[in-house]
Amino acid sequence: MRIAVADDSLLTREGVVHLLTGRGHEVVGQAGTADALLSIVEAAHPEAVVVDIRMPPTHTDEGLVAARRIRAAHPEIGVLVLSQYVEPAYAMRLIEESPEGVGYLLKDRIFDGAVLDDALRRIADGETVVDPTIVSRLLRRRRTADPLDDLSERSTEVLGLVAEGLSNLAIGARLHITERTVESHITKAFQHLGLTDDPGSHRRVLAVLAYLRRPPSGPSPDDGSGAGAAWRKPR
Structure with missing residues (x-):
């Protein structure tokens, strides 16, 4: 697949690129900001993008906003959003608006290149891929x-x-x-x-x-894992 990668951390970005090229994918562009990713998408027309949810300048949901814009303008492009934190509300925002061909994984999960590769191939087939930790968190809500x-x-x-x-x-x-x-x-x-x-x-x-x-019958409490921030009203 032809893939664009966006993460403000150069180390993480290069790591994802290494995993992708090692699996035979072609990385058509790398970006450190959401705006740069959007420019790559318009110029290179990748089959899929891998983007961190928290990007400059505010490091909140710029990656998610970019993912939604890409899906709206190019529904044929698969989108895999990565996050360091368990944020069920963000995952649901992405999936509810455009459920086919999207995924949400925790960064720890993609250290296994096979998991990253499998997720992208499923997304390319029009499936939805959700991190097991997110699924578990959603299930624990009353x-x-x-x-x-x-x-x-x-x-x-x-x-x-x-x-x-x-x-x-x-x-x-x-x-x-x-x-x-x-x-x-x-x-x-x-x-x-x-x-x-x-x-x-x-x-x-x-x-x-x-x-x-x-x-759910009520809001999910913050358990100290960083997920609590995801329950605030989206911008």
């Missing part, structure tokens, strides 16, 4: 009316692994069940959510979005 309340525990567990970006084969290996059984659980989730086999929609992505957006 919930009210949940469209998945009546879904079996196993089907819900399978849907959670789909949210993490695992393939049916990988889910089967994780849960020690057959791939056909995994497909059956996913089909039940589709039916439960009323997702028909519409060629104009990506049912797998829509199911993940329904899974992640289940409503």
Whole structure:
């Protein structure tokens, strides 16, 4: 894939580039600011971008804003947002607005080049990839009316692994069940959510979005991990 990389840390940026080129990808540009990334996108037309969520000048959500602008102007470009912190609200902002072909991973996760490579390939296929830690944090929030309340525990567990970006084969290996059984659980989730086999929609992505957006009954407290800042009202 042809990929653009943006991170204000030169060390991190070069590390990501090294991982990508080592996996056979072509890095068409590097940027230290969100504005520079947008310029690269317009000039080089990459297939995907990898961008840190916190960029100059305020180091809050400039990367996320750039990701949203790229998706709005070039929906064919996959976007993988990286974060040093667990910020579920930021992840949901990205996914809810443009769920297909986007991902959100913690930086610690991409030290394994295979994880970075797999995430980008799934995003290129129109899937949604969410860091398992983000999924876990969202699940720990107390919930009210949940469209998945009546879904079996196993089907819900399978849907959670789909949210993490695992393939049916990988889910089967994780849960020690057959791939056909995994497909059956996913089909039940589709039916439960009323997702028909519409060629104009990506049912797998829509199911993940329904899974992640289940409503909380109250705000998530700051547990000291840096996630609390993500619950402030977005700019």
